[in-house]
Amino acid sequence: MINMIKSLKSLVLIICASLLLVACGQQGGGAGSKKSKTLANTKKAGFVKCGVSQGLPGFSNADASGNWTGIDVDVCRAVAAATLGDADKVKYFPLSAKERFTALTSGEIDVLSRNTTWTLSRDADIGLTFVGVNFYDGQGFMVRKDSGITSTSQFKSGISACTNIGTTTELNMRDFFNSKGISYEPVAFEKADEVVAAYDAGRCDTYTTDKSGLAAQRTKMKDPNAHRVLPETISKEPLGPVVRQGDAVWEDIVRWSLNTMIEAEEYGITSSNADSMKDSENPAVKRLVGAEGELGAAFGLDNEWSLRIIKQVGNYGESYKKHIADTGILPKRGPNQLWTKGGILYVPPAR
């Protein structure tokens, strides 16, 4: 009898607990409110939850002691500097291509900055919002130099191509080979390291992904000089940070953290001269370093949010030089140059 009562009691407990859960769950919803729930949660947690790659030199890569660096990482650092006042207050979540969107929509991370291509279906269909472009890329092919292939026009039917699953690469590859009437063998791996290992071992004749990725992965190969990235670009791959749909304020914070870095470069504001720029004659510059206007108020941030980004993370040019140019991945900026210098980096004005 006593057992009987005990089991009854535990049942009552279970039911109470599930009632509580429902109450919590309903709190979790609530879109469209003026205040940013993500910002409030981030402040409460004390760090920005940032989804990055599992290791792509120049974009997001961890060193031996676990410090993450790269231009994708810098976006998250900028968000942390703007919202929490310290660019180091970021928690990184290494994600595979397959996991990344689910991690974001389920709330495991709040910013996805993981060399992710902005496409219509991703933006519109699956609860994501792209906030901008931090790297203009395109898909290319890598081959072994001794194969004698110098152009994709020399590809012949029966070629085997290694790539990652769950990427736009898989789709572009099919479009490309179909349009040329070439039959091919797609070998798709889950992790980039496995793709590189398989290609390096001769399983595939060519390795295809974004050109920046090819350049970065080449540095991991046994003999980087034995490989050649072919000149053709077969697709547009605008890579940029992504946020969940439904928190417009958070979306704006991430968008303008990135824009601030690019705009700062345009106006010549760097991490070292940012403080002195407060006395600039140019109102646009003064706004960016927080000496004029009330730009932060719109997001619920203080007025020095952009100054902190520039001081702690640097402008886009500094970030690119440090992570991509100086590491030898892509010394030339190409399209990722400011519009004023012949590139296509053009952001709306911060005013």
Added chain:
Amino acid sequence: MDIKKFNFGINNYLEDRPKLKKFLPQGLTLLAIIFILGYFTYNAQVNMGNRGIVFGFGFLSQESSFDIQFSLIDYDGSYSYGRAYLVGLLNTILVSVIGIVFATLLGVVVGVSRLSSNFLVSKFAETYVEIFRNIPLLLQIFFWYFAALRALPLPQDAINLFDVTYLTVKGWFVPRFLWTNFSILIGSLILAIVAIISISIFAKKRQETTGERIPAFLISLGIIIILPLLTFLFGGVKLDFEYPELIQQSPTIFNFSGGVGIIPELIALALALSLYTATFIAECVRAGIMGVGKGQKEAAASIGLTPGQTLRLVVMPQALRIIIPPTTNQYLNLTKNSSLAAAIAYPDLVLVFAGTAMMQTGRAIEIVSITMLTYLTLSILISIFMNWYNKKIAIKEK
């Protein structure tokens, strides 16, 4: 209120109603389960609604627009996601069937070998079991794919077996069979099988009634060889081969074309799954044989059965009853473990459907539920078959 009194109140109330007392806890538990499931569904719906995600299976008929490396049915990117699912499912079944067949053969041999009186044989079997069952399966898959198969040569230096099959890092290339009048051959095979079954029934009856033994095995062997051979001679059945040929694509890139290419991913996965699972099956077999009483063997010997007959007629029928249930578990494990294929690019259900298709459509909840249901169905089918077989060989009380 006095809780003790209240409790006794309930007790007395239930004590008077034994039926209610029996069903109340079960009913409450069921309610709680339904409630929790309902909560999860509701929560998922609310959250998906907030993020603008629509639930639905309409995507299955959309064009997939990605290619798959290896498929048993016609497929390319112009087919639907539903078709891609089927491709992945068939690939999963293929590697599971191959794995189960080889794991069983190897497992039985090793299991019997462990009981061998030959020191070398039994120690060898023991060492194999201890090594392969104690290394995580994923590592073994990586080993066979990245270490062992990677040591194979490029196509131009292929390991050449009799000029018909070639083993390379890009796969194992074997001749393709080109049949003429294949249906006649299949017909003759069916005829042969029917004949063999009737002969064995006849032989059994004959032995039971007269004690006379008919060499049914030899006759059957003859039928299954001679009947199809006759169709080659008189039935117009012809077999031609299409051999793989080396073609040059660039100064250093060579590939085989023609024939059938068995991709190294399939070889590595099937190898790893069979070698790993065989160790567990071997232990099941050993347990089964050891579980048959010693007296059974001695009794069989005393009525003049040969060691072969003892094993076939006395030991194995009893051992199988011990072997089958745990071996069913191993078959289920093997099938589920085949999902590790994603690590080495073998296009199974998880890689193709819960991988690429999920990423291209973003339908995580739909695709993961379909995939889970599929594995559940596969496992249940295997269980049903094995339970049927187990019942069939169970002791029939007469």
